Amino acid sequence: xxxxxxxxxxxxxxxxxxxxxxxxxxxxxxxxxxxxxxxxxxxxxxxxxxxxxxxxxxxxxxxxxxxxxxxxxxxxxxxxxxxxxxxxxxxxxxxxxxxxxxxxxxxxxxxxxxxxxxxxxxxxxxxxxxxxxxxxxxxxxxxxxxxxxxxxxxxxxxxxxxxxxxxxxxxxxxxxxxxxxxxxxxxxxxxxxxxxxxxxxxxxxxxxxxxxxxxxxxxxxxxxxxxxxxxxxxxxxxxxxxxxxxxxxxxxxxxxxxxxxxxxxxxxxxxxxxxxxxxxxxxxxxxxxxxxxxxxxxxxxxxxxxxxxxxxxxxxxxxxxxxxxxxxxxxxxxxxxxxxxxxxxxxxxxxxxxxxxxxxxxxxxxxxxxxxxxxxxxxxxxxxxxxxxxxxxxxxxxxxxxxxxxxxxxxxxxxxxxxxxxxxx
Amino acid sequence: xxxxxxxxxxxxxxxxxxxxxxxxxxxxxxxxxxxxxxxxxxxxxxxxxxxxxxxxxxxxxxxxxxxxxxxxxxxxxxxxxxxxxxxxxxxxxxxxxxxxxxxxxxxxxxxxxxxxxxxxxxxxxxxxxxxxxxxxxxxxxxxxxxxxxxxxxxxxxxxxxxxxxxxxxxxxxxxxxxxxxxxxxxxxxxxxxxxxxxxxxxxxxxxxxxxxxxxxxxxxxxxxxxxxxxxxxxxxxxxxxxxxxxxxxxxxxxxxxxxxx
Numbered sequence: 001x002x003x004x005x006x007x008x009x010x011x012x013x014x015x016x017x018x019x020x021x022x023x024x025x026x027x028x029x030x031x032x033x034x035x036x037x038x039x040x041x042x043x044x045x046x047x048x049x050x051x052x053x054x055x056x057x058x059x060x061x062x063x064x065x066x067x068x069x070x071x072x073x074x075x076x077x078x079x080x081x082x083x084x085x086x087x088x089x090x091x092x093x094x095x096x097x098x099x100x101x102x103x104x105x106x107x108x109x110x111x112x113x114x115x116x117x118x119x120x121x122x123x124x125x126x127x128x129x130x131x132x133x134x135x136x137x138x139x140x141x142x143x144x145x146x147x148x149x150x151x152x153x154x155x156x157x158x159x160x161x162x163x164x165x166x167x168x169x170x171x172x173x174x175x176x177x178x179x180x181x182x183x184x185x186x187x188x189x190x191x192x193x194x195x196x197x198x199x200x201x202x203x204x205x206x207x208x209x210x211x212x213x214x215x216x217x218x219x220x221x222x223x224x225x226x227x228x229x230x231x232x233x234x235x236x237x238x239x240x241x242x243x244x245x246x247x248x249x250x251x252x253x254x255x256x257x258x259x260x261x262x263x264x265x266x267x268x269x270x271x272x273x274x275x276x277x278x279x280x281x282x283x284x285x286x287x288x289x290x291x292x293x294x295x296x297x298x299x300x301x302x303x304x305x306x307x308x309x310x311x312x313x314x315x316x317x318x319x320x321x322x323x324x325x326x327x328x329x330x331x332x333x334x335x336x337x338x339x340x341x342x343x344x345x346x347x348x349x350x351x352x353x354x355x356x357x358x359x360x361x362x363x364x365x366x367x368x369x370x371x372x373x374x375x376x377x378x379x380x381x382x383x384x385x386x387x388x389x390x391x392x393x394x395x396x397x398x399x400x401x402x403x404x405x406x407x408x409x410x411x412x413x414x415x416x417x418x419x420x421x422x423x424x425x
Numbered sequence: 426x427x428x429x430x431x432x433x434x435x436x437x438x439x440x441x442x443x444x445x446x447x448x449x450x451x452x453x454x455x456x457x458x459x460x461x462x463x464x465x466x467x468x469x470x471x472x473x474x475x476x477x478x479x480x481x482x483x484x485x486x487x488x489x490x491x492x493x494x495x496x497x498x499x500x501x502x503x504x505x506x507x508x509x510x511x512x513x514x515x516x517x518x519x520x521x522x523x524x525x526x527x528x529x530x531x532x533x534x535x536x537x538x539x540x541x542x543x544x545x546x547x548x549x550x551x552x553x554x555x556x557x558x559x560x561x562x563x564x565x566x567x568x569x570x571x572x573x574x575x576x577x578x579x580x581x582x583x584x585x586x587x588x589x590x591x592x593x594x595x596x597x598x599x600x601x602x603x604x605x606x607x608x609x610x611x612x613x614x615x616x617x618x619x620x621x622x623x624x625x626x627x628x629x630x631x632x633x634x635x636x637x638x639x640x641x642x643x644x645x646x647x648x649x650x651x652x653x654x655x656x657x658x659x660x661x662x663x664x665x666x667x668x669x670x671x672x673x674x675x676x677x678x679x680x681x682x683x684x685x686x
Contacts (some may be wrong), residue, residue: 110585365487370578373484373520375512375532375541375592387527388577423533 011035011131012258014058018135022121023422027087028134031121035130040126047308047340048279052222057164060135060417064161071159074216075405079182080154085195087158088137094157094161094200095255100148104141105183112205126251128224132198133193136168146174146204153180153210153399160221162191169199171260173207174236182402185225186245187218199227212239212397214406217246219275225251233259233288240397241268241297242406243278250279257284257319269298269393271413272305272337282311285325286319286352290417293323298390299330299360301337309358312344319349326356331363333382383414384423434461436497437602437633443494444474445482445658451480451492452659460602461631467644467669468637470655471677476522476637479655480606484518485511497603512538513545515601519591519608526578531559531590534578535597538673542598566626568619584611590624595677603627604635609643621646643675654680 015033037053038045057307063086069082071093082103083093089105096103118133119126144150149209158167175385187193195217203209217223223246229237243249250375255264270278284293330339341358363385371381390410397403411417438460445453454460457628461468470476482489483496485508496503498509523625540550551559551562564573567589579587588608595603605624609617624647636643644666646651652668653660656677660683672680 032662218593364524367526369486369508370520370524370526372508372528373512373518373535373599374538375509375545376534376537377509377541378507380537381509385526386527391528421538422536 019261092373100145160193178208201229215243243270274303301332380416517600519605523641
């Protein structure tokens, strides 16, 4: 690589800056220097603004003090709590004490001993995973023992203090274990931050995981999340994504259904506006017979907001009796708003039930006129219809305190929140 | 009670030479109609005569072009008011095809509608408890199930349920002028009686009801003071309730021929 190229590649600059980093991940850092960041010419990164990454300093800095106000701004829930600040586990800020639950904090010692931890640097899908693997300060593993049912939800709070954060999480549920995770992505005010979070989830046979990801970063935060879930027989993974904050968010959600009877229920919504873009990419792999997946997403974009849903379902050979549904409905509230959708099905088995649909449109003028004809103010009518559009996604959030808090957040983004509140009660 | 001679009663709704087009096509072509408080009018006519256009234009739907004429409501220029202002001043449209609005609660919409009207009248917001009692009372009148309270607006309602819901809204809002667009279509005879009951309960000296309908059968249950034939975008003939019976017997062609002669 020429000296000139080196000086312009963000990853090469990063590798140079971190050349003195101790430990075994030097190899990974060295490999980084040869790579390029994802960009919009890569099919997997067609939507969203990867150029924003190019402008940010990717090197993690020393952690800044935690702003407890940011931590405490989220609604109070009766829950266990794990807090990671800039990717570092902070036991002093959390509390988790339940039989059958273990929390460990380690780091693989070598690129060669745990290739999955880094992913394939040549694959553009793994590019940020590789970056995360090379730079995450620790790997935090939450393990739930077999046959353990954790009644209280566990909150996982990821905070970016204005730094570049590379959280790495592993969640493992033993056979027939069940737990509910509420994961917050928080930022600090309007501080510039970048979070590249990677999560591996393993559900053993019969396990049930309810997992909510609540994107609440600050107005200048970039967040790139990546969740990879593997589901054994008869396990159930339910994921809910609510993206309301941040300057630019992207979630890559890969679910691999590997045992008969495994099922994934994936729902979510985003609300984009000028200066707040949201992008979702899902990949559902049906690798065993009798597996099911159900996706239901809603997107709203106002102002110059951008959003996208890029969802692919792959039914592998032999995955007979698979049932797979995918729905993405999107609402544009402004002439300059844009939402792109790309639903894809790849079916390699003959006895399957698959359906998909993606729509993007504006508010229904007939509904709007109906409300006006009953005396509602035009702004209130539009706000009400917007709320109704996302309402059936919100109503599934649990516990009730979380649902109410998120409903309130959605309402406050709409005009006439006071009137609308009546409809929500 | 003394009857006020109708002619001295100032018009509630006064339509003069109304010309309306939809996408460049003239649908109403010089329509005149005067409705006074206390009256029930029936506007009948063949399909495509402009009946629904008239209802929608009066309610303030945007996709029509007013080419000419005037409409006064309570002496005010109705056409210059946006739809929500017309509703708040007591004009109610019962839709021919009420739209389903999933996620918007039926009863909360009704409450918001009632409060919008009360605000206009300078009244305080309705008390939540009294409101529920009122709605329950009217639901009984309309023979509607308690479950309607918790459903989305018209969500999953049958055709008949949607029409009952329209009349339920009307009885709660107590409009000054109710325009009911083909409220009888799609109703079986029992539902028709229930709907007619609801409409009749609203009759009063201060209100007027305009029934837009294709068939006479609704008028067996709601007796009109005036019957008009709307065809080719104009009121071609007016009469009393006997005109409706004659139309039922003879159809509309003779009115058109008479007008052409």
